[in-house]
Amino acid sequence: MDIVRIPLGEWIEGGLNWLTSEYSVVTRSISHFTKIGINSLNDGLMWLPQWALLAMIVLLCWRVSSYRLGIGAALGLALIWNLGLWDPMIETLTLVVIATLVAVAFALPVGIAAALSERLYRLSMPILDFMQTMPAFVYLIPAIPFFGIGSVSAIFATVIFSMPPAIRFTTLGIRQVPVELIEAADAYGATRSQKLFKVQLPLSLPTLMAGINQTIMLALSMVVIAAMIGADGLGSEVWRAIQRLRPGDGFEAGIAVVILAMLLDRLTQSLSRSRR
Amino acid sequence: MDEKQNVKIQVRGLSKVFGKHPKKALELRNQGLKRPAILEQTGQTLGLSNIDFDVYEGELLVIMGLSGSGKSTLIRCLNRLIDTTEGEIVIDGENIPTLSDKELLECRRRHFSMVFQNFALFPHRTVQKNAEFGLEIRGINKDERHKIARNTLSQVGLDGWEDAYPNQLSGGMQQRVGLARALANDASVLLLDEAFSALDPLIRKEMQQELTQLQAETQKTTVFITHDLDEALNIGDRIVLLKDGEIVQIGTPEDILTNPADDYVRRFIEGVDMSRILTAESAMRPVRSTARESDGPRTVMHKMRENSIDSIYMLSRDRKLLGLLEVDAAKEAADQGATTVLDYMTQDFRRVKPDEPLQNLFAMFSEKGFPIAVEDDEQRLLGVVVKGAVLDELARAGDQ
Numbered sequence: 001m002d003i004v005r006i007p008l009g010e011w012i013e014g015g016l017n018w019l020t021s022e023y024s025v026v027t028r029s030i031s032h033f034t035k036i037g038i039n040s041l042n043d044g045l046m047w048l049p050q051w052a053l054l055a056m057i058v059l060l061c062w063r064v065s066s067y068r069l070g071i072g073a074a075l076g077l078a079l080i081w082n083l084g085l086w087d088p089m090i091e092t093l094t095l096v097v098i099a100t101l102v103a104v105a106f107a108l109p110v111g112i113a114a115a116l117s118e119r120l121y122r123l124s125m126p127i128l129d130f131m132q133t134m135p136a137f138v139y140l141i142p143a144i145p146f147f148g149i150g151s152v153s154a155i156f157a158t159v160i161f162s163m164p165p166a167i168r169f170t171t172l173g174i175r176q177v178p179v180e181l182i183e184a185a186d187a188y189g190a191t192r193s194q195k196l197f198k199v200q201l202p203l204s205l206p207t208l209m210a211g212i213n214q215t216i217m218l219a220l221s222m223v224v225i226a227a228m229i230g231a232d233g234l235g236s237e238v239w240r241a242i243q244r245l246r247p248g249d250g251f252e253a254g255i256a257v258v259i260l261a262m263l264l265d266r267l268t269q270s271l272s273r274s275r276r
Numbered sequence: 277m278d279e280k281q282n283v284k285i286q287v288r289g290l291s292k293v294f295g296k297h298p299k300k301a302l303e304l305r306n307q308g309l310k311r312p313a314i315l316e317q318t319g320q321t322l323g324l325s326n327i328d329f330d331v332y333e334g335e336l337l338v339i340m341g342l343s344g345s346g347k348s349t350l351i352r353c354l355n356r357l358i359d360t361t362e363g364e365i366v367i368d369g370e371n372i373p374t375l376s377d378k379e380l381l382e383c384r385r386r387h388f389s390m391v392f393q394n395f396a397l398f399p400h401r402t403v404q405k406n407a408e409f410g411l412e413i414r415g416i417n418k419d420e421r422h423k424i425a426r427n428t429l430s431q432v433g434l435d436g437w438e439d440a441y442p443n444q445l446s447g448g449m450q451q452r453v454g455l456a457r458a459l460a461n462d463a464s465v466l467l468l469d470e471a472f473s474a475l476d477p478l479i480r481k482e483m484q485q486e487l488t489q490l491q492a493e494t495q496k497t498t499v500f501i502t503h504d505l506d507e508a509l510n511i512g513d514r515i516v517l518l519k520d521g522e523i524v525q526i527g528t529p530e531d532i533l534t535n536p537a538d539d540y541v542r543r544f545i546e547g548v549d550m551s552r553i554l555t556a557e558s559a560m561r562p563v564r565s566t567a568r569e570s571d572g573p574r575t576v577m578h579k580m581r582e583n584s585i586d587s588i589y590m591l592s593r594d595r596k597l598l599g600l601l602e603v604d605a606a607k608e609a610a611d612q613g614a615t616t617v618l619d620y621m622t623q624d625f626r627r628v629k630p631d632e633p634l635q636n637l638f639a640m641f642s643e644k645g646f647p648i649a650v651e652d653d654e655q656r657l658l659g660v661v662v663k664g665a666v667l668d669e670l671a672r673a674g675d676q
Contacts (some may be wrong), residue, residue, distance in 0.1 A: 178396075180392055180394055180396040181396055181398060183357055183392070183396065184390070184392060184396040184397075184398075184409075185409075185413075186357055186384075187355055187357060187384065187388060187389075187390040187467075188384065188385070188389070188390070188409060188410040188413050188461065189381045189382070189383075189384035189385035189388075189410075189413055189414070190381075190413050191381060194413055198409075198412070198413075199398060202400045203398075203399070203400055205400075
């Protein structure tokens with residue numbers, strides 16, 4: 001006796017096809033605007049002389065964190081420059097920055113709403129689990145019919161993959177605010193929004209920044225993987241090295257990713273610490 | 277207390293049930309069941325049952341009970357941090373349980389300031405910004421709230437700490453900030469929830485004294501929650517005694533000490549530190565004005581005139597008590613052109629240590645009726661006891 005196989009894949013494909021054809025106007029305009037964003041940020045960063053940008057980043061690291069991070073940044077970026085990976089590095093950085101901005105722009109309101117409503121909290125947690133545990137590559141597939149091959153698809157997949165921690169940490173941060181402080185705000189007649197902006201958000205800022213830090217790290221890892229669907233940057237250098245079987249090139253690009261990751265991580269961590 | 281006093285808050289038939297089926301619990305309550313039986317049968321906790329009391333305009337009312345007595349619930353019902361199950365809480369004609377959300381905000385802003393047991397200061401705001409919080413919420417403009425907050429901070433003795441953060445302050449100072457936040461708000465009722473319970477005993481005494489002083493000056497209606505009968509007796513104009521969510525007794529400290537309503541109250545009172553109540557220290561008052569050994573006759577006379585007193589204690593530079601100078605003697609010294617008054621002092625008054633039993637003091641008053649000086653082991657003047665205070669203290673404790 002044959003058990004009928006549930007056509008789960010067909011259903012999902014049907015749904016995606018329907019979305020693609022029905023909302024092509026939407027996807028096309030998203031695609032358009034994202035491209036403008038990517039190109040202008042990319043062009044802006046590339047327009048600056050490389051030494052000037054390098055000096056600016058070093059200065060930023062020094063001011064926000066410590067002279068040690070400044071020296072680290074100078075050495076790391078100089079190495080990337082020397083290896084001829086400056087332009088791919090900028091392309092990767094652009095994708096990370098835009099994906100993070102979009103992810104945080106979605107995550108903040110969702111995270112706040114989930115913190116304030118028990119029902120939304122219970123609804124959002126399994127969805128976040130789904131988004132985080134689904135293998136990252138899978139997001140690349142529907143991205144292509146939506147936005148075509150290239151950077152926009154990479155951003156789409158990256159946003160979905162990197163958003164959950166920002167939502168989770170925002171929710172966690174707000175829910176961790178001590179009850180007495182909420183009570184104090186209530187006792188003095190604070191409205192919901194006064195409570196949010198004067199008490200809950202400022203007090204959850206360190207946690208929130210930790211979430212954004214996680215989002216940036218996940219975005220960086222995804223942007224590299226997204227080279228498989230034609231995203232530019234360090235990932236495509238690695239991808240090319242794989243195809244040509246040149247481990248040396250692969251490691252060079254890989255080390256550049258590591259340097260970029262460490263810089264972004266230390267930088268956002270000290271940002272969150274100085275806000276405390 | 278005087279029945280003619282204006283009622284500020286009127287609480288009638290207030291009950292609070294914690295749980296999902298409050299009606300069932302109240303039904304059983306009406307059949308005469310008590311809290312433990314109701315919990316067993318319905319799973320509902322009867323937090324407060326049929327609470328009736330008034331808070332008079334300008335008084336300091338203490339609500340006192342052990343943990344689990346419902347006192348914290350009660351104070352939170354007053355400004356509806358906790359919703360009530362049944363009953364009325366009327367403040368200036370508004371019934372708090374039936375207010376809409378918007379009216380409730382307005383009511384809280386106008387009527388209630390609150391001080392919390394664990395201070396509940398905002399760690400991300402400076403002392404100044406903490407004190408401003410209530411005003412900021414109400415939309416008072418920046419300059420004005422800045423000024424008000426600064427004044428209240430100096431009122432509670434925190435000059436110079438405006439830019440510090442709460443975690444840089446000691447517990448006592450943090451609670452001063454909590455108090456300043458409440459006072460700056462200038463709401464009509466001040467709620468204090470175990471406000472001094474987290475402080476160490478010395479600081480606590482000091483804060484109690486300051487609170488009663490502030491309260492006497494401002495005449496602000498104050499509701500103070502505590503589990504400590506000593507504290508209640510020390511600061512309360514009237515005391516509401518709470519047990520298992522019901523009122524056991526309402527009265528002045530005097531009423532409660534002399535006519536405990538039942539065994540529960542009596543046992544409570546037995547726990548009060550009687551030796552403390554019955555010593556010279558308990559009846560002692562601070563000395564309004566003292567003179568230094570270097571003061572000349574005219575300085576001393578000026579001090580007496582300023583304070584409308586006709587005798588003054590002379591202290592050495594290290595605050596040791598040298599003697600008592602009467603106004604006549606000072607005048608004599610001035611007439612004779614003396615530069616010092618030390619030879620004109622009298623020793624015709626008694627000195628006691630703070631732990632001197634009160635009964636002994638009664639026989640010590642001299643004919644002239646000079647107050648008895650209380651001094652420490654180093655002969656430093658701590659305060660004085662006047663005849664009336666001894667009588668008061670003895671009468672308070674006598675009927676037990």
